Amino acid sequence: MNIFSDIDEIKFDKNTVLTLGTFDGIHSGHQEIISRVIDCSEKENLRNLVITFHPHPRKVINPELNLKLLTTSDEQIKIFEQLGVKNLLIINFTKEFSQLTPEKFIKDFLVDKIGIRKIVIGYDHHFGKSRGGDVEFLISSGKKYDFGVIQIPPFLIDNEPVSSTKIRAAIENGQIDKANRMLGRTYSFSGIVIEGDKRGRELGYPTANIKLNDTDKLLPQIGIYAVMVELNGMNYKALLSIGKRPTFYNDGAVIPEVYIYDFNNDIYGQNIKVSVIQKLRGEEKFNSAEELIKQMNLDKENGLKVLNQIKKLTN
The missing domain is CATH 2.40.30.30 (Riboflavin kinase-like)
Structure with missing residues (x-):
């Protein structure tokens, strides 16, 4: 797996299928997204790429929360590789980066620097300044810049959507069985x-x-x-x-x-x-x-x- 810490290290390739997010825990829902990225890359001969952030955005935007993580950066790298990810970009998340508008992030980073044919996202994905980017914005951007959007529905365990927040709460409450089911490990x-x-x-x-x-x-x-x-x-x-x-x-x-x-x-x-x-x-x-x-x-x-x-x- 190729690991990049700077977007300038990545060679431009329009034939890229990617996903992005914090992926804390890389739980069952995240794994479904990654699986779709890899499946799409293999069937359509596209470069697969996962974009994630370090430190966790919430630790930068709200440091007083003292957020504890389900997966460390080293753990994430190992799990991504096990899942078949070929290219991983870890963006240094800063307060300055958090002020990027969804429009600027899509145009300057994904379209102009990386190249994008398709993007795979979760059902509740938001990004950019004030989390202003959502699936509707991505779909309209895709029409403008010629890329497709694949949205993955919620992954349910015990009839409730899996999320990092729920897993974190389960671990903090000693509900290890529930956490492990949601994590998938x-x-x-x-x-x-x-x-x-x-x-x-x-x-x-x-x-x-x-x-x-x-x-x-x-x-x-x-x-x-x-x-x-x-x-x-x-x-x-x-x-x-x-x-x-x-x-x-x-x-x-x-x-x-x-x-x-x-x-x-x-x-x-x-x-x-x-x-x-x-x-x-x-x-x-x-x-x-x-x-x-x-x-x-x-x-x-x-x-x-x-x-x-x-x-x-x-x-």
Whole structure:
């Protein structure tokens, strides 16, 4: 896959089918759009191109929201390539860029610099200054500049349209099953294993504390989860704890840490990927270490029941 960070790097080619958007999560609806782009490019011998933005536009326009992301830039690149995208343009999104009118963006970028034969968009797509560009505008522009517009209808899961906002809310509420169905794969995050206070080891449950590779990445709701972890190319069953460890600390920071079943290797400094399968329970404060250990034994048993039902991971 060719990756471009500047539009001037792209050779002009009128025979191009493209789509554009933030694609946070690259969920089932996004995948439907990408699939149509690739299908169109293969059937009509067109160059396929995906245009996306970094940072996420909402983080630039409304930085006070502290938006957390479903996919990091590195994750997006990997998923786009897996889906068959041949050309990816990542536009540096700035406040200045956000002021481009839909007319100027279409004419100056898509028509004159990149070249466009067809554009594929989602049912609710908007772009340009104040999100003034929509499907009607694209259709009229297509008639003016000789390109076609393909609009993809909403992708429904459980009779509701899939969206990044809904997936984000599901993850924040611990509804991992719903989030994974909408994503079309298991939600995951990655980070480096760092040293902790070794409290888990003292309790008989050695855990690996994780420092996220990207602090903008969304972590699931505080609680205990059944997960799979990927380490050095191998997959392992594990439990994930996201929380403040209230049994031992009053105002601790929120820490993600994993207990890997039947594993006791030194993995400090190594990168680990955590795929979140199912929430087991919320975080609790126990009156003693003994009560906590009793619950952890139960979590280990319950987590194994969930993980033993997994036939394969889809990501």
